[in-house]
Amino acid sequence: MSTLPSYCDLTPTVNSVPPEADMVMFKPYFVIPDGCTCFEVQIRVPSECYEIVSSEPGYPSGGKCTNGDEYNQLIKIDKRSGCSSSTETILKKELDYKQSADGEHIYIYVMDISAASSDVRGGSESTQKVGTQ
Numbered sequence: 001m002s003t004l005p006s007y008c009d010l011t012p013t014v015n016s017v018p019p020e021a022d023m024v025m026f027k028p029y030f031v032i033p034d035g036c037t038c039f040e041v042q043i044r045v046p047s048e049c050y051e052i053v054s055s056e057p058g059y060p061s062g063g064k065c066t067n068g069d070e071y072n073q074l075i076k077i078d079k080r081s082g083c084s085s086s087t088e089t090i091l092k093k094e095l096d097y098k099q100s101a102d103g104e105h106i107y108i109y110v111m112d113i114s115a116a117s118s119d120v121r122g123g124s125e126s127t128q129k130v131g132t133q
Helices: none
Strands: 028-030 039-045 050-057 071-079 089-095 097-104 106-112 119-125 130-132
Touching (some): 050 089, 071 097
Antiparallel strands (some): 028 039, 039 089
16 A cells, blocks of 8 residues: 555544634634535735635545545636735635535545645545535
């Protein structure tokens, strides 16, 4: 069995959004309600300069955090050039997956492409199962 990448500390699984003060920086939080057709991911970042630049199915080039058929979603964030805010904020991204008892868990990764090495800064695994639309 291959060794998982260092960013694969995805426990505990997620199906809640805590108060902002309790959120771990860069970790994606979300709730997948029963019967939903989409859900919102929230990511606490250290500056209002951060923005989501892309979100697509897939995982970082360093590898995925599972050996199974689970869904993988990669959210890339970047810092706006010339911005110097140090006010924490929450980034939000809606994902088009539906809750499905017959589906798979989803792994969501947050990659900071403003870092020279495009670091994977956070990740979460869902408690609930989802399927595609």
